[in-house]
């Protein structure tokens with residue numbers, strides 16, 4: 332074979348061979364189906380935002396992902412970038428297998444008191460798909476910290492979290508070893524950086540790192556270090572959920588078996604679910620993984636396990652003496668939120684932001700320890716005597732829809748608005764107007780009489796080359 336003339340092809344063939352050998356060795360009884368599945372096109376699915384249901388319920392005709400409360404399969408991949416609903420945060424494009432996290436959370440909630448105040452850490456969060464799962468399945472009062480080490484990927488995470496619009500998600504930018512070694516979180520998700528075999532058909536370049544035994548060993552070592560750094564952050568009775576998008580045992584069953592052998596305070600947490608979901612159960616000594624294989628399960632390759640720290644969850648809240656907030660925010664700014672009495676308001680660097688009162692003590696503590704990127708809701712900015720609300724506020728589900736007049740856009744107008752093209756609008760009122768699409772907040776415009784200014788931040792403008800924040 333003339334491999335030397337087509338070195339790129341040679342590269343792919345050797346990786347495919349490697350993958351084929353690994354799958355045949357580790358899963359002999361199902362390997363044929365998996366290898367067949369890897370040849371098929373990837374499956375497209377979306378997750379609905381339960382707080383932003385559009386006027387026309389397009390999803391009612393779609394097929395549900397059986398293990399997810401809000402997940403739906405699509406027949407084909409549409410142009411999400413040209414759908415204003417996507418820009419409003421009405422849904423997120425998420426791979427179906429990884430939505431199994433929704434089911435895990437629902438099962439855990441069934442055995443936990445309803446009013447429990449969850450503190451949740453999504454350690455490897457960007458681009459934010461599983462942050463959506465955590466925030467939309469845990470009670471809305473839970474404290475969700477989405478952390479990402481990569482400063483570039485933080486921007487994507489920040490956009491995806493902001494457009495979801497949940498007031499209880501905070502973002503930090505820290506290495507796992509920079510977290511204080513204290514039992515702070517009742518639920519930690521480690522969606523680990525991995526060799527990425529499972530995403531082979533979705534992003535065939537996901538194997539560009541030259542998949543081989545050495546690379547898998549490097550990934551496993553990194554995953555081991557991550558688990559070692561964060562295991563003490565989990566409260567007694569709390570959960571550690573670990574996932575990868577790889578097939579091999581080294582980054583999954585074997586790794587967690589070793590972790591359980593060395594950390595006796597953890598035990599596996601087993602789930603039961605319908606057989607028809609075709610989720611493979613991978614067991615290796617002490618560890619149990621839920622495995623999603625193309626060709627067997629309807630989704631991409633994904634592996635997930637749930638561990639529980641022995642003991643019981645404590646309902647005692649996190650308390651610190653509250654510091655007096657020196658700045659008093661006026662009631663008009665406060666009224667930008669639906670229930671201002673539930674929030675503490677701050678003014679820093681000419682910006683107003685709000686933190687849920689029941690999160691305040693915990694936030695006060697972690698923000699002294701971590702590099703925070705997003706704190707509560709950024710409401711807007713003061714520019715000399717003018718106050719301008721922020722795009723992040725418009726997206727927020729707690730934004731008060733009474734404070735500015737609303738202007739409904741049709742699809743054509745919404746796309747023009749998102750492309751920052753000029754077009755004529757008959758506004759009823761001068762000043763800030765909220766641009767709506769199918770009953771959901773899309774963005775802001777400032778009507779100054781003879782013309783209007785599009786206040787959509789340039790970074791969110793639709794560009795021809797834009798591939799979306801996926």
Ligand SMILES: C[S@@+](CC[C@H](N)C(=O)[O-])C[C@H]1O[C@@H](n2cnc3c(N)ncnc32)[C@H](O)[C@@H]1O
Nearest residue numbers: 455456457458459460461480481484522523524
């Ligand atoms: C599989 S991705 C996370 C996907 C995300 N949870 C989601 O559902 O959208 C893994 C993330 O881990 C981050 N990462 C890489 N090395 C890391 C390390 N040593 N510690 C923590 N996170 C790391 C990567 O930057 C990447 O964003």
